[in-house]
Amino acid sequence: MRRRLGSWPLAVKEQPLGISALTPPTRSDDVVETLLEFPDNRLLIDLCGEYDRNLAQVEHQMGVHILRRGNRLAVIGDKGAREQAAAVLRALYARLEAGRAVSAGDIEAAIRMGQPMPDALRNVAGSEQIEMFTPGSVELRTRKKPIEPRTEAQKAYVANLFANELGFGIGPAGTGKTYLAVAVGVTMFIGGMVEKIILSRPAVEAGERLGFLPGDMKEKIDPYMQPLYDALNDFLPQKQVQKLIEEKRIEIAPLAFMRGRTLSNAFVVLDEAQNATTMQMKMFLTRLGQGSRMVITGDRTQVDLPRGVPSGLQEAERILKGVKGVTFNYFTAKDVVRHPLVARIIEAYEADESHKA
Known part of the structure:
Protein backbone atom coordinates (compact mmCIF):
# COMPACT_ATOMS: atom_id res chain seq x y z
CA MET A 1 0.00 0.00 0.00
CA VAL A 138 18.45 10.73 -29.21
CA GLU A 139 17.21 7.13 -29.36
CA LEU A 140 18.74 4.09 -31.07
CA ARG A 141 16.35 1.37 -32.22
CA THR A 142 17.58 -2.21 -31.80
CA ARG A 143 15.68 -5.50 -32.04
CA LYS A 144 15.39 -5.92 -28.26
CA LYS A 145 15.06 -2.40 -26.85
CA PRO A 146 15.56 1.29 -27.61
CA ILE A 147 18.86 2.75 -26.38
CA GLU A 148 19.19 6.33 -25.17
CA PRO A 149 22.43 8.23 -24.60
CA ARG A 150 22.17 9.54 -21.05
CA THR A 151 24.65 12.42 -21.07
CA GLU A 152 25.54 15.27 -23.39
CA ALA A 153 28.91 13.65 -24.20
CA GLN A 154 27.19 10.38 -25.12
CA LYS A 155 24.67 12.20 -27.29
CA ALA A 156 27.46 14.01 -29.19
CA TYR A 157 29.35 10.71 -29.54
CA VAL A 158 26.38 8.93 -31.12
CA ALA A 159 25.73 11.85 -33.48
CA ASN A 160 29.37 11.83 -34.59
CA LEU A 161 29.34 8.08 -35.24
CA PHE A 162 26.46 8.57 -37.67
CA ALA A 163 28.07 11.61 -39.31
CA ASN A 164 31.69 10.45 -39.72
CA GLU A 165 33.49 7.45 -41.19
CA LEU A 166 35.97 7.13 -38.32
CA GLY A 167 35.17 7.99 -34.70
CA PHE A 168 37.22 7.75 -31.51
CA GLY A 169 35.62 7.39 -28.07
CA ILE A 170 38.17 8.00 -25.31
CA GLY A 171 37.50 7.95 -21.59
CA PRO A 172 37.23 5.85 -18.42
CA ALA A 173 35.45 2.54 -18.00
CA GLY A 174 31.68 2.56 -17.65
CA THR A 175 31.01 5.63 -19.79
CA GLY A 176 29.25 3.73 -22.58
CA LYS A 177 31.94 4.04 -25.25
CA THR A 178 31.75 0.46 -26.50
CA TYR A 179 28.11 -0.14 -25.58
CA LEU A 180 26.88 2.83 -27.62
CA ALA A 181 29.24 2.03 -30.51
CA VAL A 182 27.80 -1.49 -30.76
CA ALA A 183 24.26 -0.06 -30.46
CA VAL A 184 24.95 2.30 -33.38
CA GLY A 185 26.37 -0.62 -35.36
CA VAL A 186 23.27 -2.74 -34.73
CA THR A 187 21.02 0.18 -35.68
CA MET A 188 22.90 0.69 -38.96
CA PHE A 189 22.87 -3.05 -39.64
CA ILE A 190 19.12 -3.35 -39.07
CA GLY A 191 18.57 -0.27 -41.24
CA GLY A 192 20.57 -1.73 -44.13
CA MET A 193 23.30 0.93 -43.94
CA VAL A 194 25.98 -1.76 -43.53
CA GLU A 195 26.08 -5.46 -44.40
CA LYS A 196 28.02 -6.77 -41.42
CA ILE A 197 29.29 -5.93 -37.95
CA ILE A 198 32.92 -6.59 -37.01
CA LEU A 199 34.01 -6.30 -33.38
CA SER A 200 37.63 -6.60 -32.31
CA ARG A 201 39.97 -6.26 -29.34
CA PRO A 202 43.76 -6.37 -29.06
CA ALA A 203 43.56 -9.40 -26.69
CA VAL A 204 47.12 -8.93 -25.52
CA GLU A 205 47.19 -12.46 -24.09
CA ALA A 206 45.51 -14.13 -27.08
CA GLY A 207 48.55 -14.98 -29.18
CA GLU A 208 51.01 -17.84 -28.76
CA ARG A 209 50.85 -17.32 -24.97
CA LEU A 210 47.51 -19.16 -24.98
CA GLY A 211 48.87 -22.10 -26.92
CA PHE A 212 49.15 -24.25 -23.82
CA LEU A 213 45.43 -23.92 -23.03
CA PRO A 214 43.04 -26.70 -24.18
CA GLY A 215 40.54 -26.14 -26.96
CA ASP A 216 40.61 -24.53 -30.38
CA MET A 217 41.51 -20.87 -30.98
CA LYS A 218 37.90 -19.71 -30.62
CA GLU A 219 37.60 -21.35 -27.21
CA LYS A 220 40.86 -19.76 -26.10
CA ILE A 221 39.97 -16.28 -27.32
CA ASP A 222 36.27 -16.06 -26.44
CA PRO A 223 36.81 -15.09 -22.77
CA TYR A 224 38.64 -11.95 -23.93
CA MET A 225 35.86 -11.14 -26.37
CA GLN A 226 33.00 -11.75 -23.91
CA PRO A 227 32.23 -8.04 -23.27
CA LEU A 228 31.51 -7.65 -26.99
CA TYR A 229 29.19 -10.68 -26.98
CA ASP A 230 27.42 -9.20 -23.95
CA ALA A 231 26.78 -5.92 -25.74
CA LEU A 232 25.42 -7.68 -28.84
CA ASN A 233 23.11 -9.85 -26.77
CA ASP A 234 21.66 -6.71 -25.21
CA PHE A 235 20.50 -5.49 -28.63
CA LEU A 236 19.69 -8.66 -30.58
CA PRO A 237 18.07 -11.98 -29.58
CA GLN A 238 20.78 -14.49 -28.68
CA LYS A 239 19.65 -16.99 -31.33
CA GLN A 240 19.83 -14.30 -33.99
CA VAL A 241 23.32 -13.29 -32.84
CA GLN A 242 24.46 -16.91 -33.14
CA LYS A 243 22.89 -17.26 -36.60
CA LEU A 244 24.51 -14.04 -37.83
CA ILE A 245 27.88 -15.19 -36.49
CA GLU A 246 27.50 -18.51 -38.34
CA GLU A 247 26.66 -16.56 -41.51
CA LYS A 248 29.73 -14.33 -40.89
CA ARG A 249 27.53 -11.24 -40.90
CA ILE A 250 28.76 -10.64 -37.37
CA GLU A 251 32.44 -11.26 -36.64
CA ILE A 252 34.13 -11.06 -33.25
CA ALA A 253 37.88 -11.57 -33.46
CA PRO A 254 41.21 -10.37 -32.02
CA LEU A 255 42.94 -7.43 -33.65
CA ALA A 256 45.72 -9.63 -35.03
CA PHE A 257 43.16 -11.46 -37.20
CA MET A 258 42.40 -8.26 -39.14
CA ARG A 259 45.76 -8.18 -40.90
CA GLY A 260 45.58 -8.39 -44.70
CA ARG A 261 41.82 -7.79 -44.90
CA THR A 262 39.77 -5.00 -46.45
CA LEU A 263 36.66 -4.36 -44.38
CA SER A 264 34.00 -3.10 -46.79
CA ASN A 265 30.31 -2.29 -46.13
CA ALA A 266 30.82 -3.03 -42.45
CA PHE A 267 30.49 -1.34 -39.09
CA VAL A 268 33.80 -2.01 -37.36
CA VAL A 269 34.59 -1.48 -33.68
CA LEU A 270 38.03 -1.78 -32.06
CA ASP A 271 37.60 -1.93 -28.29
CA GLU A 272 40.35 -1.51 -25.65
CA ALA A 273 42.43 0.27 -28.29
CA GLN A 274 44.87 1.60 -25.68
CA ASN A 275 46.40 -1.90 -25.77
CA ALA A 276 47.12 -1.80 -29.50
CA THR A 277 50.67 -0.93 -30.52
CA THR A 278 51.34 1.88 -32.97
CA MET A 279 51.85 -0.60 -35.83
CA GLN A 280 48.70 -2.55 -34.94
CA MET A 281 46.66 0.64 -34.85
CA LYS A 282 47.96 1.74 -38.25
CA MET A 283 47.24 -1.73 -39.65
CA PHE A 284 43.69 -1.67 -38.30
CA LEU A 285 42.86 1.85 -39.47
CA THR A 286 44.03 1.07 -42.99
CA ARG A 287 41.61 -1.90 -43.21
CA LEU A 288 38.73 0.56 -43.74
CA GLY A 289 36.98 -0.21 -47.03
CA GLN A 290 34.21 1.34 -49.12
CA GLY A 291 30.88 1.82 -47.38
CA SER A 292 32.29 1.12 -43.91
CA ARG A 293 32.27 2.96 -40.59
CA MET A 294 34.93 2.44 -37.94
CA VAL A 295 34.91 3.21 -34.21
CA ILE A 296 37.94 3.11 -31.91
CA THR A 297 37.33 3.05 -28.16
CA GLY A 298 39.81 3.09 -25.30
CA ASP A 299 40.91 4.33 -21.90
CA ARG A 300 44.34 5.97 -21.82
CA THR A 301 44.69 5.20 -18.09
CA GLN A 302 44.47 1.39 -18.48
CA VAL A 303 47.34 0.50 -20.80
CA ASP A 304 48.50 -3.13 -20.43
CA LEU A 305 51.32 -2.99 -22.98
CA PRO A 306 54.87 -3.82 -21.85
CA ARG A 307 56.80 -0.93 -20.34
CA GLY A 308 58.33 1.24 -23.05
CA VAL A 309 55.86 0.19 -25.78
CA PRO A 310 53.83 3.26 -26.82
CA SER A 311 50.04 2.99 -27.03
CA GLY A 312 48.68 3.10 -30.57
CA LEU A 313 45.61 4.94 -29.30
CA GLN A 314 47.61 7.89 -28.03
CA GLU A 315 49.70 7.97 -31.20
CA ALA A 316 46.59 7.92 -33.40
CA GLU A 317 45.06 10.70 -31.33
CA ARG A 318 48.12 12.87 -31.90
CA ILE A 319 48.50 12.07 -35.60
CA LEU A 320 44.86 12.13 -36.73
CA LYS A 321 43.61 15.25 -34.93
CA GLY A 322 42.21 17.57 -37.60
CA VAL A 323 41.95 14.93 -40.35
CA LYS A 324 38.69 15.32 -42.27
CA GLY A 325 36.20 12.52 -41.59
CA VAL A 326 37.80 11.66 -38.22
CA THR A 327 36.11 12.70 -34.97
CA PHE A 328 37.19 12.47 -31.33
CA ASN A 329 34.80 12.32 -28.39
CA TYR A 330 35.98 12.40 -24.78
CA PHE A 331 34.27 11.11 -21.65
CA THR A 332 34.77 11.82 -17.95
CA ALA A 333 33.51 10.38 -14.66
CA LYS A 334 30.40 12.53 -15.24
CA ASP A 335 29.41 10.10 -18.02
CA VAL A 336 29.73 6.86 -16.03
CA VAL A 337 26.50 4.85 -16.27
CA ARG A 338 27.47 1.90 -14.08
CA HIS A 339 27.12 1.88 -10.28
CA PRO A 340 27.46 5.46 -8.93
CA LEU A 341 30.43 4.30 -6.86
CA VAL A 342 32.34 3.67 -10.12
CA ALA A 343 32.16 7.39 -10.94
CA ARG A 344 33.54 8.28 -7.52
CA ILE A 345 36.34 5.71 -7.86
CA ILE A 346 37.34 7.17 -11.23
CA GLU A 347 37.29 10.71 -9.84
CA ALA A 348 39.50 9.62 -6.92
CA TYR A 349 42.06 8.04 -9.26
CA GLU A 350 42.01 11.10 -11.54
CA ALA A 351 42.60 13.37 -8.54
CA ASP A 352 45.51 11.17 -7.42
CA GLU A 353 47.05 11.25 -10.91
CA SER A 354 46.70 15.05 -11.04
CA HIS A 355 48.37 15.32 -7.63
CA LYS A 356 51.29 13.15 -8.76
CA ALA A 357 51.69 15.21 -11.95
Missing part, protein backbone atom coordinates in the same frame (compact mmCIF):
# COMPACT_ATOMS: atom_id res chain seq x y z
CA ARG A 2 1.42 3.38 -0.99
CA ARG A 3 2.37 5.61 1.91
CA ARG A 4 0.72 9.02 1.62
CA LEU A 5 2.27 11.97 3.36
CA GLY A 6 0.35 15.01 4.48
CA SER A 7 1.70 18.54 4.58
CA TRP A 8 3.91 19.92 7.33
CA PRO A 9 3.55 23.58 8.43
CA LEU A 10 6.75 25.33 7.38
CA ALA A 11 6.72 27.51 10.48
CA VAL A 12 7.55 24.52 12.66
CA LYS A 13 11.26 24.46 13.47
CA GLU A 14 11.57 20.68 13.66
CA GLN A 15 13.13 19.07 10.60
CA PRO A 16 10.59 17.34 8.33
CA LEU A 17 11.28 13.70 7.63
CA GLY A 18 10.42 13.74 3.93
CA ILE A 19 9.79 10.63 1.85
CA SER A 20 12.84 8.72 3.01
CA ALA A 21 12.03 9.03 6.75
CA LEU A 22 15.78 9.14 7.38
CA THR A 23 17.82 11.78 9.17
CA PRO A 24 17.79 14.83 6.88
CA PRO A 25 20.71 17.15 6.21
CA THR A 26 21.16 20.25 8.36
CA ARG A 27 18.49 22.80 7.63
CA SER A 28 19.37 26.50 7.38
CA ASP A 29 17.08 29.39 8.32
CA ASP A 30 16.36 30.49 4.73
CA VAL A 31 14.87 27.16 3.60
CA VAL A 32 11.66 27.46 1.58
CA GLU A 33 9.82 25.01 -0.67
CA THR A 34 9.44 24.61 -4.42
CA LEU A 35 6.01 23.26 -5.34
CA LEU A 36 5.67 21.08 -8.45
CA GLU A 37 2.29 20.13 -9.91
CA PHE A 38 1.83 17.07 -12.14
CA PRO A 39 -1.48 16.79 -14.05
CA ASP A 40 -1.41 13.03 -14.69
CA ASN A 41 -1.77 11.07 -11.44
CA ARG A 42 -0.88 7.80 -13.17
CA LEU A 43 2.45 9.21 -14.34
CA LEU A 44 3.04 10.77 -10.93
CA ILE A 45 2.70 7.32 -9.37
CA ASP A 46 5.37 6.03 -11.78
CA LEU A 47 7.55 9.05 -11.01
CA CYS A 48 7.37 8.37 -7.28
CA GLY A 49 8.06 4.65 -7.73
CA GLU A 50 6.96 1.74 -5.59
CA TYR A 51 6.78 2.86 -1.95
CA ASP A 52 8.13 6.25 -3.15
CA ARG A 53 11.57 4.73 -3.69
CA ASN A 54 12.35 7.08 -6.60
CA LEU A 55 11.65 10.15 -4.48
CA ALA A 56 13.73 8.69 -1.66
CA GLN A 57 16.65 8.25 -4.07
CA VAL A 58 16.42 11.92 -5.09
CA GLU A 59 16.24 12.94 -1.43
CA HIS A 60 19.28 10.92 -0.41
CA GLN A 61 21.50 12.02 -3.26
CA MET A 62 20.49 15.66 -3.56
CA GLY A 63 20.14 16.65 0.09
CA VAL A 64 16.48 17.71 -0.04
CA HIS A 65 13.14 16.63 1.42
CA ILE A 66 10.18 15.80 -0.81
CA LEU A 67 6.59 15.83 0.47
CA ARG A 68 3.59 14.32 -1.34
CA ARG A 69 0.48 16.55 -1.47
CA GLY A 70 -2.09 15.06 -3.81
CA ASN A 71 -0.85 15.64 -7.35
CA ARG A 72 1.88 17.96 -6.10
CA LEU A 73 5.39 17.46 -4.80
CA ALA A 74 6.93 19.96 -2.41
CA VAL A 75 10.74 20.07 -2.60
CA ILE A 76 12.28 21.50 0.57
CA GLY A 77 15.93 22.43 1.00
CA ASP A 78 18.53 25.07 0.32
CA LYS A 79 17.96 27.02 -2.87
CA GLY A 80 20.59 25.37 -5.07
CA ALA A 81 19.75 21.79 -4.11
CA ARG A 82 16.02 22.54 -4.29
CA GLU A 83 16.23 23.93 -7.83
CA GLN A 84 18.40 21.05 -9.04
CA ALA A 85 16.07 18.45 -7.53
CA ALA A 86 13.04 20.17 -9.08
CA ALA A 87 14.75 20.13 -12.48
CA VAL A 88 15.48 16.42 -12.11
CA LEU A 89 11.87 15.63 -11.18
CA ARG A 90 10.52 17.65 -14.12
CA ALA A 91 12.90 15.91 -16.51
CA LEU A 92 11.94 12.45 -15.25
CA TYR A 93 8.25 13.30 -15.53
CA ALA A 94 8.81 14.49 -19.12
CA ARG A 95 10.50 11.17 -19.80
CA LEU A 96 7.40 9.35 -18.54
CA GLU A 97 5.18 11.59 -20.70
CA ALA A 98 7.20 10.44 -23.71
CA GLY A 99 6.34 6.83 -22.92
CA ARG A 100 9.71 5.89 -21.44
CA ALA A 101 10.21 4.09 -18.16
CA VAL A 102 12.24 5.51 -15.27
CA SER A 103 14.75 3.19 -13.62
CA ALA A 104 17.16 3.75 -10.74
CA GLY A 105 19.93 4.16 -13.31
CA ASP A 106 17.93 6.84 -15.15
CA ILE A 107 17.44 8.71 -11.89
CA GLU A 108 21.14 8.44 -11.07
CA ALA A 109 22.07 9.81 -14.50
CA ALA A 110 19.56 12.66 -14.24
CA ILE A 111 20.89 13.59 -10.81
CA ARG A 112 24.49 13.62 -12.04
CA MET A 113 23.56 15.81 -14.99
CA GLY A 114 21.61 18.19 -12.78
CA GLN A 115 24.45 18.81 -10.35
CA PRO A 116 26.93 21.70 -10.68
CA MET A 117 29.76 20.96 -13.08
CA PRO A 118 33.50 21.67 -12.71
CA ASP A 119 34.66 24.98 -14.16
CA ALA A 120 36.35 23.21 -17.08
CA LEU A 121 32.99 21.76 -18.17
CA ARG A 122 30.76 24.81 -17.73
CA ASN A 123 30.41 25.27 -21.50
CA VAL A 124 27.63 22.68 -21.20
CA ALA A 125 24.98 23.92 -18.78
CA GLY A 126 23.30 21.54 -16.36
CA SER A 127 19.92 22.51 -17.78
CA GLU A 128 21.07 21.55 -21.27
CA GLN A 129 22.21 18.19 -19.96
CA ILE A 130 18.86 17.60 -18.28
CA GLU A 131 17.22 18.06 -21.69
CA MET A 132 18.70 14.68 -22.61
CA PHE A 133 15.77 13.15 -20.72
CA THR A 134 13.05 15.03 -22.59
CA PRO A 135 11.13 13.69 -25.62
CA GLY A 136 13.63 15.28 -28.05
CA SER A 137 16.52 13.09 -26.94
